[in-house]
Amino acid sequence: xxxxxxAKATGVDVETIRYYEKTGLLDAPARRGNxxxxxxxxxxxxxxxxxxxxxxxxPLADVRRLLCLVGLPRTCCAEIxxxxxxxxxxxxxxxxxxxxLERQLVALRGQCQAPRTASRCGILHELVxxxxxxxxxxxxxxxxxxx
Amino acid sequence: xxxxxxAKATGVDVETIRYYEKTGLLDAPARRGNxxxxxxxxxxxxxxxxxxxxxxxxPLADVRRLLCLVGLPRTCCAEIxxxxxxxxxxxxxxxxxxxxLERQLVALRGQCQAPRTASRCGILHELVxxxxxxxxxxxxxxxxxxx
DNA sequence: CTTGACCCCGTAGCCGCTCCAGGGATTCTA
DNA sequence: TAGAATCCCTGGAGCGGCTACGGGGTCAAG
Ligand SMILES: [Zn+2]
Ligand SMILES: [Zn+2]
Ligand SMILES: [Zn+2]
Ligand SMILES: [Zn+2]
Numbered sequence: 551x552x553x554x555x556x557a558k559a560t561g562v563d564v565e566t567i568r569y570y571e572k573t574g575l576l577d578a579p580a581r582r583g584n585x586x587x588x589x590x591x592x593x594x595x596x597x598x599x600x601x602x603x604x605x606x607x608x609p610l611a612d613v614r615r616l617l618c619l620v621g622l623p624r625t626c627c628a629e630i631x632x633x634x635x636x637x638x639x640x641x642x643x644x645x646x647x648x649x650x651l652e653r654q655l656v657a658l659r660g661q662c663q664a665p666r667t668a669s670r671c672g673i674l675h676e677l678v679x680x681x682x683x684x685x686x687x688x689x690x691x692x693x694x695x696x697x
Numbered sequence: 698x699x700x701x702x703x704a705k706a707t708g709v710d711v712e713t714i715r716y717y718e719k720t721g722l723l724d725a726p727a728r729r730g731n732x733x734x735x736x737x738x739x740x741x742x743x744x745x746x747x748x749x750x751x752x753x754x755x756p757l758a759d760v761r762r763l764l765c766l767v768g769l770p771r772t773c774c775a776e777i778x779x780x781x782x783x784x785x786x787x788x789x790x791x792x793x794x795x796x797x798l799e800r801q802l803v804a805l806r807g808q809c810q811a812p813r814t815a816s817r818c819g820i821l822h823e824l825v826x827x828x829x830x831x832x833x834x835x836x837x838x839x840x841x842x843x844x
Numbered sequence: 845c846t847t848g849a850c851c852c853c854g855t856a857g858c859c860g861c862t863c864c865a866g867g868g869a870t871t872c873t874a
Numbered sequence: 875t876a877g878a879a880t881c882c883c884t885g886g887a888g889c890g891g892c893t894a895c896g897g898g899g900t901c902a903a904g
Pocket of ligand 3: 630631812819820
């Protein structure tokens with residue numbers, strides 16, 4: 551199986567596969583006489599594993615560790631479970647900040663309903679005013695929700 | 698006002714301020730005899746503006762454009778409004794994928810309730826099985842929700 | 845025998861910082 | 875007045891996770 555075929559089979563870009571090899575995440579495969587990489591089933595599975603982990607947005611360092619733990623079946627899995635817990639916490643934190651961001655942007659967007667000149671744009675006006683120390687709609691709203 | 702004072706006043710790190718100057722986002726300030734940067738009120742406001750935009754997660758290229766438009770008051774503000782619209786769309790897209798991610802991670806986490814050996818860890822088992830082509834809890838769930 | 849798809853390698857670029865080494869200036873304390 | 879702590883300077887490297895590029899070699903179809 552050549553690199554392009556592996557790429558198609560896994561949905562991972564060719565360049566990315568080479569990058570994974572360079573960083574030691576994927577074993578260097580055998581080569582044909584012409585220098586082309588030849589992949590075996592084991593590579594396919596390992597790369598699919600990586601891709602699946604990446605779909606969960608796990609950092610490559612975590613993926614590396616997981617791949618390592620697959621080869622150590624006697625280890626306690628607490629570390630694995632914790633990797634997922636930490637990732638879940640990261641995702642939830644991001645979720646919270648994205649929600650706040652959405653609210654802020656909606657509030658800001660509401661400042662300009664119809665196109666005018668820049669000097670009369672409610673959005674720009676708001677951003678400039680906030681920079682001069684005045685409370686801004688986007689962040690003022692967030693603060694008032696607190697109590 | 699020295700760089701450290703500006704940093705404290707705006708909440709922007711000293712290194713970041715220098716970075717903004719290097720990339721032309723913030724004007725190079727005057728210097729004292731000893732080479733220290735001396736900032737004026739205009740810098741403080743400009744940097745506060747940048748920080749506020751960054752709090753909305755606007756890319757620096759957009760911030761740059763906004764700063765440029767502040768100086769062109771006669772321009773139509775449609776471009777400003779659109780910058781915010783695009784950012785809102787980005788945030789909402791991220792929000793959707795974060796929500797999906799949370800569901801997937803929760804499903805995966807549920808595969809291992811109590812610590813065992815790695816070879817019996819439901820999480821690791823799931824990841825490996827998925828790499829071998831079997832449907833995984835995390836992504837299978839997502840697919841079944843579609844219809 | 846040319847065209848086009850595929851493959852190789854090494855390096856640089858993206859974003860938005862963040863940190864480092866290796867120095868100089870200033871200010872506070874003992 | 876010496877030493878320590880704190881500030882400031884510069885240029886450059888490093889982070890993550892790719893992505894793009896330049897300049898080439900290989901191979902099968904038409
Ligand atoms: Zn407007
Ligand atoms: Zn605001
Ligand atoms: Zn487990
Ligand atoms: Zn899955």
